[in-house]
Amino acid sequence: MMMTEVNKRKLVLPRLVLTFLLLFTSITNVVAGTTSRFVRSEWPSVDIPLDHEVFAVPKGPNAPQQVHITQGDYDGKAVIVSWVTPDEPGLSQVHYGTSEKKYDFTAEGIFSNYTFYQYKSGYIHQCLLDGLQYDTKYYYKIGNGESAREFWFRTPPKINPNASYKFGIIGDLGQTYNSLSTLEHYIQSGANTVLFVGDLSYADRYQYNDVGIRWDSWGRLAERSAAYQPWIWCAGNHEIDYMPYMGEVVPFKSYLHRYPTPYMASKSSNPLWYAIRRASAHIIVLSSYSPFVKYTPQWQWLREEFKKVNRDETPWLIVLMHVPMYNSNEAHFMEGESMRAVFEEWFVHYRVDIVFAGHVHAYERSYRISNIHYNVSAGDRYPIADKSAPVYITVGDGGNQEGLAGKFRDPQPDYSAFREASYGHSTLEIKNRTHAIYHWNRNDDGTKVPTDGFVLHNQHWGTNLRRRKLKKHHLRDVVGWIASS
Numbered sequence: 001m002m003m004t005e006v007n008k009r010k011l012v013l014p015r016l017v018l019t020f021l022l023l024f025t026s027i028t029n030v031v032a033g034t035t036s037r038f039v040r041s042e043w044p045s046v047d048i049p050l051d052h053e054v055f056a057v058p059k060g061p062n063a064p065q066q067v068h069i070t071q072g073d074y075d076g077k078a079v080i081v082s083w084v085t086p087d088e089p090g091l092s093q094v095h096y097g098t099s100e101k102k103y104d105f106t107a108e109g110i111f112s113n114y115t116f117y118q119y120k121s122g123y124i125h126q127c128l129l130d131g132l133q134y135d136t137k138y139y140y141k142i143g144n145g146e147s148a149r150e151f152w153f154r155t156p157p158k159i160n161p162n163a164s165y166k167f168g169i170i171g172d173l174g175q176t177y178n179s180l181s182t183l184e185h186y187i188q189s190g191a192n193t194v195l196f197v198g199d200l201s202y203a204d205r206y207q208y209n210d211v212g213i214r215w216d217s218w219g220r221l222a223e224r225s226a227a228y229q230p231w232i233w234c235a236g237n238h239e240i241d242y243m244p245y246m247g248e249v250v251p252f253k254s255y256l257h258r259y260p261t262p263y264m265a266s267k268s269s270n271p272l273w274y275a276i277r278r279a280s281a282h283i284i285v286l287s288s289y290s291p292f293v294k295y296t297p298q299w300q301w302l303r304e305e306f307k308k309v310n311r312d313e314t315p316w317l318i319v320l321m322h323v324p325m326y327n328s329n330e331a332h333f334m335e336g337e338s339m340r341a342v343f344e345e346w347f348v349h350y351r352v353d354i355v356f357a358g359h360v361h362a363y364e365r366s367y368r369i370s371n372i373h374y375n376v377s378a379g380d381r382y383p384i385a386d387k388s389a390p391v392y393i394t395v396g397d398g399g400n401q402e403g404l405a406g407k408f409r410d411p412q413p414d415y416s417a418f419r420e421a422s423y424g425h426s427t428l429e430i431k432n433r434t435h436a437i438y439h440w441n442r443n444d445d446g447t448k449v450p451t452d453g454f455v456l457h458n459q460h461w462g463t464n465l466r467r468r469k470l471k472k473h474h475l476r477d478v479v480g481w482i483a484s485s
Contacts, residue, residue, distance in 0.1 A: 033367075033412045036420035036451070040444070045403045047175050047202075047214075048221075054180060055217045060147030062087045064125075066219030066258075067142065068226035069153055070233060071193075074265040076156040076278045078130035079230060081109070082260060083142055084219065086122040094127045096140035100152075103141055105129075114257045117246045119212030126260050134158040151227045154192070156279045161315050161433040161461075165279035166190060169393075169426040171197035171322075171358025172236070174400025175218050178423045178443060182399045185441060185448040186425045187225055193278065194225065195428075197358035198236025198288075198322035202400050203254070205238075208246060215254050233259050234285045235272050236322040236358060251289075261285070266305060269297050275305050280430055282314040286343075288323040288359075293342055302343065306350045311460035315433040317352045319390070324357035326366050326383070326392045328416045331405035332359050345372045348388050351459035354428070354438075358396035361405040363440055364419040365452060366392040383415045391456065399423045399443070418452050433461045 048054060058065050064083040072078030081094050092111045095103035109127025113120065125142075132138065135157045141150045157163040168191035173179050186194070201218030203211045222231070239255035241248060256271060263274035272287035284305060292298045309317055325340040327333060336357070347355065348370050370386035373379040397404070406421040423443040430436045440452040 033414065033416045034418050035408055035412050036418070036422075038420055038422060038442070038451075040404065040422050045176055045178060045399075045401050047401050048177060048180065050213070050217055055220050057086075057220070058147075058149060060143070060145070062090055062143075063147040064090075064143045064149050065122075065223070066216065067149065067151060067223050068219070068231060068259075069228075070230045070259075070261060071276050071278065072128050072130060072262050072265075074262070074275075074277055075159055076276070077132045077134065078128060078262075079132070079153060079155075080260050080262065081107075081125075081127045081129060081140065081142070082258070083125050084122040084216070085111075085125065085143075089123045089125075091144065092125045092127060094129060094140050094142055096129055096138050098133075098136060098138060100139050101150075103139070112257060114253065116212045116241070116248055116254060117208050117243075119209040121212060121254075121257065122216070124257055153228055153230070156192070159277055159279070159313055161280055161313060163279040164429075164431055165281065166192050166427060166429040167281070167318075168194045169197065169356050169395050169428065170194055170398050171356075172199040172238075172361055172396040172400050173222075173398035174199070174202040174402075175214070175221050176399050176401050178399030180221070180399075181443045182397075182423060182425050183221070183225060185443060188448065189425075189427050189441075191229075191427050191429075193229055194231040195283065195318070195320055195356060196231050196233055197320050197356050197395060198234045199238040199358055199396070199398075199400065200236075200255070200259070202238050202402070204241050204243070205401065207243075211241065211243070212254070215258065219258065232276065232283060232285065232320070233261055234320045234322060234358075235287055235289065237289060240289060266301075268301050273298050273301060275308075277314050280314055280433060281316040281318055282309050284317075284319045286319065286321040286339075288321050288336070288339060292339055299342065302346070306346055309350065315458050315461050316430055316436065317350065317459070318428075319347065319352055319355045321355065321357050323359045324364075324392060324394045324396075325355065326369070326415055327360050327364065327394060328409045328413050328419065329360045329362055329364065329394075329405050329421075330407040330409060331361065333409065335359070340371070344370060347390055348372055348386060351388050352390040353436075353459045354456065355390045355392045356426075357392070357394050358398075360394050360396045361400070361402060362394070362408075362419065362421040363397050363424060363442075363452070364394040365417045365440070366415050367417050369415040383413075388459070390459070393426065393438075393440075395424070395426050395440070397423050398425065420451065422451075424451070428456070434458050435462070
């Protein structure tokens with residue numbers, strides 16, 4: 001039966017009411033900051049044994065393992081495919097195409113290996129697949145004969161201000177049972193790309209040859225997601241691997257060999273900081289453990305990268321870093337202050353939408369605040385509400401063996417909106433140029449529990465006068481996605 005006009009109106013009205021309620025609650029800070037009363041029961045924060053099935057080596061002689069992909073260019077038309085062959089180099093080739101089992105194209109890559117103490121890595125392959133079509137599913141194969149392995153990925157939509165896209169955010173993952181729970185829950189989320197905010201394997205908590213062995217096991221664990229969708233890498237302190245007692249003094253040695261980034265596409269001089277554009281988002285990755293003060297290469301690069309941001313094409317401006325600028329946990333308190341003093345004024349000036357960080361093994365979300373007026377001789381001493389500032393979110397809660405950071409500072413500071421010491425992951429679902437939906441999901445002893453969420457208004461289009469011209473269209477879009485959710 002066809003729905004009558006009266007019935008349609010009856011359905012639209014409650015949707016409109018819900019829409020305005022959501023928008024109102026997301027704009028106003030009418031609720032004081034909350035410290036969750038949830039207390040996580042004990043669940044083992046120990047690394048999964050190496051003989052567990054999640055670390056299983058693929059069958060076949062010299063079979064490719066630890067397969068992962070990341071974006072390979074500036075705008076999302078290329079991917080870098082990486083994998084390891086344990087015994088001999090084999091071929092650094094990727095066969096790929098748009099039909100399953102039918103590979104019309106072949107890309108040639110390169111390989112390398114390295115030593116760490118007496119550990120010798122396998123042969124680490126990296127292959128660029130470029131000239132890809134937007135919003136297309138590609139199938140790819142690596143290895144030969146009985147050792148060949150097949151995977152797939154989907155490219156993002158064309159750069160467009162209204163392109164919808166769903167990101168996952170994970171940090172400080174490690175390789176415990178909690179890590180596995182986080183990874184499995186994330187895979188169920190339906191997100192398309194991981195924004196990873198640092199601290200991958202926690203292999204540096206081991207010694208001697210076990211460091212390299214645990215980098216290998218983590219690569220096999222992450223493959224279940226990272227082989228099928230890009231992970232956008234950001235380095236943390238556990239990637240430094242500075243171990244002079246073993247004769248290892250080159251920072252980031254294992255990480256840089258294993259996890260390439262498309263840094264040259266954004267004219268960065270270092271793979272630890274770079275930028276990409278994906279769908280409707282411009283994503284900037286910073287390095288908390290590289291020089292960043294005035295006139296350093298990272299500072300100079302970021303100054304130029306901000307100038308390149310075009311909010312008419314990519315309205316969503318997202319920053320990733322490892323050490324949070326705002327944190328009210330006793331763990332790592334104030335460690336991000338030096339980077340905040342250098343970069344926060346730029347974040348406010350360019351109206352960054354959201355900043356994701358890790359490092360603290362708990363979850364915390366801030367209000368829109370800034371402290372750019374403070375200096376050592378004058379100015380406001382405390383962060384103040386600032387509509388031009390980003391929301392700061394700490395998601396260093398992936399599940400690593402160091403455990404949770406359970407001691408928050410009391411009283412909860414005014415800049416802190418919500419905080420909880422639990423494991424979990426986040427998603428950011430961009431709906432259009434003005435609105436996105438954010439969720440944080442707690443891992444409650446293996447169960448996914450949606451815990452914190454809000455509607456994020458875009459800093460450029462959500463407040464710009466041009467938004468008025470789009471008001472009718474966007475209201476219709478918002479009603480549509482609320483009705484379909």
